[in-house]
Amino acid sequence: MTDVTLYVVRHGQTYYNIYNKLQGWSNSPLTEKGILDAQRAGDRLKNVTFKTAYCSDTTRAEQTARTILTANEAHSATDVTVSPLFREQFYGYYEGANMDETWYVAGAPHGLPTFKAIVNQYDIGTAKDFLKAADPFHDAENNEEYWTRWDQALDTIRHDSRLEDGDNVLLVSHGNTLLSLMERYGDGAYDLTERPKNGSLTKLALTPADVQVISYNE
Known part of the structure; x- marks a missing residue:
């Protein structure tokens, strides 16, 4: 690693x-x-x-990469390298639905009618859990399911035999994923109610045991 x-x-x-x-x-x-x-x-x-490059198997990510x-x-x-491990959160039944309406359905039973309200009261992980509970098929990823997949994604890079210490890796990712990474590794330094810009750059130091944020949404 x-x-x-x-x-x-x-x-x-x-x-x-x-x-x-x-x-x-x-x-x-x-x-x-x-x-x-x-x-x-x-x-x-x-x-x-860039020694290597990764993205999810969505055309928007692959075309950008x-x-x-x-x-x-x-x-x-x-x-x-294109892999489904690097996909955005799966929204299940609510794929393609209006964002504001969906987060109302997920949060309103808890007295929190918007994504921002959920994140301010709890966190992004809880928003994932609320959405899975609201999904009539319960297909949406909850926080545990999401991070099980993304931990595998990061380990894929860690164990890439083409890489050596100090190499640079390009990773084309997604909005909620960037927010999730900041929530887990950003030490509370970033506003998680504002989505990162399309085409923006975030730099992370990936070590064998950790992820450290160098910069975000530049």
Whole structure:
């Protein structure tokens, strides 16, 4: 296992982002702005040498990752490892539903009618648990299920035999996942009620036993 720096980029804007719909394992295409988000991230990172690159198996993440690698001028990896382990939270029955309406259904039984209210009173992990309880099929991921998967995702990078200490890794990720990472590893330093920007950069130090936040949502 190695110590590496993760350059975590949120995928470019999608149509579901515009329509305020939950977009976990479901997909919608990048908008024109979303393509520009990816291109701008690529230009920003063009001089960073990435030994490897990872993303979820959603087209929005893969298109963003490949756009960034195409723009790279620092002899980086030319391909991306695509895996379902890196997916966003699964919203189950509420995939593609209006975000505000869904979080009302999840939080209102607890006197908390918005996602922000749930997070302010409890945390993002509790929001996941509330949503699974509200899902009539109970297919949505709760906090334990989500982190079981994401711990496997991070260990996939830790055990990548191509990596050596000090290498840089590109990871294209998702909005709620970035918030979840900040909640677990950010030591309370970040506002978790505001979603990270499409195309934004977060840097993490990934060690054999821990994750440390270097910067967030830049």
